[in-house]
Amino acid sequence: MGRFILHSDLNNFYASVESLYNPEIRNKAVAVVGDEEKRHGIVLAKNYIAKSFGVKTGDTVWEAREKCGKTELVCVKARLDLYLQISRMVKDIYREYSSRVESFGIDEAWIDVSDIASTFAEAKAIADNIRVRVIAEIGLTVSIGVSWNKVFAKLGSDMQKPNATVVITPDNFRDKVWKLPVEDLLYVGRATKKKFERGNINTIGDLAHTDPKYLRLILGKVGLDLWNFANGKDCAEVSRSDAMEKVKSFGNSTTCPVDLVGNDQVKSVIYMLAESVAERMRRKGFYALCVSLWVRDNDLYSFERQMHLPYPTNVSIDIASACYKLFLEYYTWHRDVRSIGVRVTNLTTGEIQCDVFSRISDLERQQRLETTIETLRSRFGYNIIKRGNILMHEDLSILNPHSAPHIIHPVGFFKAK
Numbered sequence: 001m002g003r004f005i006l007h008s009d010l011n012n013f014y015a016s017v018e019s020l021y022n023p024e025i026r027n028k029a030v031a032v033v034g035d036e037e038k039r040h041g042i043v044l045a046k047n048y049i050a051k052s053f054g055v056k057t058g059d060t061v062w063e064a065r066e067k068c069g070k071t072e073l074v075c076v077k078a079r080l081d082l083y084l085q086i087s088r089m090v091k092d093i094y095r096e097y098s099s100r101v102e103s104f105g106i107d108e109a110w111i112d113v114s115d116i117a118s119t120f121a122e123a124k125a126i127a128d129n130i131r132v133r134v135i136a137e138i139g140l141t142v143s144i145g146v147s148w149n150k151v152f153a154k155l156g157s158d159m160q161k162p163n164a165t166v167v168i169t170p171d172n173f174r175d176k177v178w179k180l181p182v183e184d185l186l187y188v189g190r191a192t193k194k195k196f197e198r199g200n201i202n203t204i205g206d207l208a209h210t211d212p213k214y215l216r217l218i219l220g221k222v223g224l225d226l227w228n229f230a231n232g233k234d235c236a237e238v239s240r241s242d243a244m245e246k247v248k249s250f251g252n253s254t255t256c257p258v259d260l261v262g263n264d265q266v267k268s269v270i271y272m273l274a275e276s277v278a279e280r281m282r283r284k285g286f287y288a289l290c291v292s293l294w295v296r297d298n299d300l301y302s303f304e305r306q307m308h309l310p311y312p313t314n315v316s317i318d319i320a321s322a323c324y325k326l327f328l329e330y331y332t333w334h335r336d337v338r339s340i341g342v343r344v345t346n347l348t349t350g351e352i353q354c355d356v357f358s359r360i361s362d363l364e365r366q367q368r369l370e371t372t373i374e375t376l377r378s379r380f381g382y383n384i385i386k387r388g389n390i391l392m393h394e395d396l397s398i399l400n401p402h403s404a405p406h407i408i409h410p411v412g413f414f415k416a417k
């Protein structure tokens, strides 16, 4: 007893990521397609607008365009590396709540919060908090189902989209779940659905009321499993498999409220991003040996450059100064700067050996300083302390990498509910 399980599902994941990176397509019908070069690329994902025209995953681009009629369908090529990277960042947030996080595909995961919640109200508050954080820190929305078992948690995350929490309890599941079509239940595929239809089992409630002996007869052991699912008797655990997944990078990026027109402004934003990256690294005990800078100009041309550091670090001045160096070296100011990203890779967690790193005392001093600043900010708000270089730019001083209205990665465009 006392299990509290969340299932979190990123809404329209691929299309939402593309909308993050291309603000100009946000209000258009968007399809993410497999291969742009081939004329008959396949639709891998679509946003709500494309969906409203009937565009489906698996459609050819040609079919999808046909369905949209006179409305333009924007087709963007899938960038799986990017989606994986963002999926990892989102799941890192989940892992701050529980060591039991089990992925279900790139955009879904179960999170067992039984250790920190003792009522459904508490579990819902955690789910709401996760939703707000994913919007603020990543810029995407999730739908979360809260229940005492994995199957109903998953159902809950499907029931309201986007950006919602649905709680399914032992008291309300008969009302909320039993009216749903039986194929909404996890593991009820097309073949099973057909067999159910023949037995006049159309809703999850029908299934729950069917004699399990009959189900065993037509489906074998799976029939019994599904009967248990429908009656809320799923007791599978959320596995810890994801806990072993290795963190490979930390990063943050922002689309600025105004285009940046000079080195000083860029430097300010780089320092701000580096601070939030360093903070997360320290919280998790990581050091990085490689720093990369991503820059996008107001013509949406972007590039990424990286450099290796002579020593592992997790303090913001090291990360920021390396990034700023990269910027000075590679940016030619042919255009103003719209977005900047800071990322660290080549991570280590090991103890740093003093004899090898003679600057260890500097590092520790800087770590202490930055940790103090974080503590002040967590107690008094982000703006209690600002870098002098940020204060010089009034337009930029509204940037805050920790809270809404939030401009992180690259820009949070949904409002928290």
Ligand SMILES: [Mg+2]
Pocket: 009, 010, 011, 012, 013, 107, 108
């Ligand atoms: Mg999804």
